[in-house]
Amino acid sequence: MTSAPAADRPGGTTPLHDDRRLVLVVAILSSFVVGLDSSVVNVALPAIRSELGGGLVVQQWTVDAYLVTLGSLILxxxxxxxxxxxVRIITAGLVVFGIASVVCAIAPTGEVLIVARAFQGVGGALVTPSALALIVAAFRGAVQAKAIGTWTAWSSAASILGPVVGGLIVDGIGWRWIFVVTAVPIAVTIPLVRRISGDVVAGDRPRVxxxxxxxxVVGVGGVVLGLIEQERLGWGAPVVVAALVVGALALVAFVPWERRVTRTxxxxxxxxxxxxxxxxxxxxxxxxxxxGALGMVFFVVTLFLQEVxxxxxxxxxxxxxxxxxxxxxxxxxxGGLAGRFGPRWFMAAGPAVAAVGALLVLTVGEDPSGYWTGVLPGxxxxxxxxxxxxxPLTSAVLGSVPQGEAGVGSAVNNAVARIAGLVTVALAGVVLGGEVSVAGIHRAMVVMAVLLVAGSVVSAIGIVNVRSPEAEETSPL
Structure with a gap:
């Protein structure tokens, strides 16, 4: 494996390739923190609603306050x-995330919880792009695709532990303790981050x-505010109209501003x-x-199972x-197969298969036995x-970005994913009709299937296969 280009290394530091096993562990644990929090919160939403009140709106904001700051500030x-x-940014993000988690745990009202969740999003935004960018900097070629696959698999363990452990905590000692759980991976990860001897700094970025x-932030936050609050206040409420208009104007102004900054x-x-x-x-x-489809399905299905x-x-x-x-x-x-054969048909087939799964959920009714015939196979x-x-999606996107801009490239892709999820969660109230029901989950699954099929078609038509050099295919992790 060749060393990183000199331009990607600050003077005197060791190339990240020398620490790549440690880098992979740190990237996994850092993402684990963010993923664990997201997965445990969904199962706690009914308990949070019961104690703090606020109905579906508070449940949506508990999810979206985090996603607004995460999706916006990740850029x-x-x-x-x-x-x-x-390394420095991951460390800062873990500290912010840990402090915000403590505030979530002691929040006396829904408003305090929502604000603390927003600060958790700030910490998550600092962690997420840097974790994946570390892998991109430390690994090359097909072995990079395999490393990303390993990172995806093990960081997903948070999503496995989260719902079950979180559910046991909620049913046993209360929802507040789920936020304490995040302190454990943070305490383990920070010392490991400090052991990484190299880093990647792009010296051609003079300012933010x-x-x-x-x-x-204003664009995404305004649109989400309007979509969620319309359920409580109505579409004609001044706050809703103002939020939607200001948010839309900010988003419209974003691209021209970015072009101006690029020129100047x-x-x-x-x-x-x-x-x-x-x-x-x-x-x-x-x-x-x-x-967008996945953000809606996990939010809606979790609420349906508990509330219906x-x-x-x-x-x-x-x-x-x-x-x-x-x-x-x-x-x-x-991940390894996509590295050898290219990502195109994996990205086309995957969403199509998931769309079939979403449509299977249309068979469920009021009877919980429908879980075995509809929800589970779906x-x-x-x-x-x-x-x-x-x-394959991650490899295709980041494989087209220069290494020196892997951080911002990863951030853009993560921001798109988070923003897509938060918008569909904000729209969940409209799709569900203001409450969780059988008819509501059927509508949500149809919306999800349409979005997934659209993603499949876009991938099949637009993605170009780029195979990795054979020399890299046998590189060990």
Whole structure:
């Protein structure tokens, strides 16, 4: 394996290739923290609603407050990662995430919980792009695809542990303790991060695009605020109208501003030239559609199992595990195959299979026995479909980005995924009709299937296969 280019290493540091086993462990654990929190919160939503009140709106904001800051600031975090180094930014993110988790645990009201969740999103934004960018910097070729598959599989273990352990905690000692759980992986990860002897710093990024960051936060946050609050206040409420208008204007202004920054300072929040790479542009379009679908399905199904079928939290957590188990078992294999044969047909087949799984859920009714004939086989197919496309999608997108901009490239793709999920969660109230019901989950599954099929078609038409050099295929992890 060749060493990293000199331009990617600050003076005197050791190439990340020398620490790549440690890098992989750190990337997995860092992502584990973020994934664990996301997965445990879903099963706690009914308990949070019961204690703090606020109905479906509070449940949506508990999820989306986190996703708004995560999805918006992850773009800034990508630039910070390239400017100051992945290791330093990961460390800062873990500290912020840990402090915010403690505040979540002691939150006396729904408003305090929502604010703390927003700060958790800030910490998650700092961690997420840097974790994946470390892998991109330390690994090359087909072995990089395999490493990404391993990262996907093991970081997904958080999603396996989260629903079951979180459900047991919620049913046993209360929902507040689920936020304490995140302190354990944080305490283990920070000392490991400090042992990494190398880093990647792109010296050609002189400053961070603050105005672009504000436009992103206001744009995404305003649209989500309007979509969620309309359920409580109505579409004609001044707050809803103002939020939607301001959010839309900010999003419309974002691209022209980024073009201006590119011409003047050369340091935009989103380097638009990245989208000239076909796989980067098409991969992010597919991400928007596919992850929008996945964001809705896990939110809606978890609520349905508890609020309509009256499953205990831990049973609901166990019942939603099949997709993650499939992902854990097969991601490394799929990542390796995609590295050898290219990502195109994996990305096309995966969402199509998941769409079939979503449509199977249309068979469920009021009887909880429908889990075995509708929900379970549907979730298994969703899991198989996700597994086919996640690692190839990540490899296709990041494989088209120069190494020095891997942090911001990873951030853009993660931001697209998170924003897609938060928008569909915000729309869940509209799709569900204001409450969780059999008719509501049927509508949600149809929306999900349409989005997945769209992602499949986009991938089949737009993704170009790029095979890795044979010399890299046998490189050990």
């Amino acid at each position: 800034v975090a990508g630039s910070l990662s390239d400017l100051f180094g992945r 695009d603050v105005v672009g960051a504000v436009l992103a 300072s050369g340091s935009p929040l989103v380097p638009l030239e990245l989208f000239r790479a076909r796989n980067f542009a098409v991969g992010n379009i597919a991400t928007l559609s596919i992850y 079928w009256s499953f205990p939290a831990w049973v609901a957590g166990l019942a939603t595990l099949p997709p993650t188990v499939v992902l854990l078992l097969l991601s490394t294999t799929v 979730l298994v197919l969703v899991g198989f479909g996700i597994t086919l496309m996640v690692s």
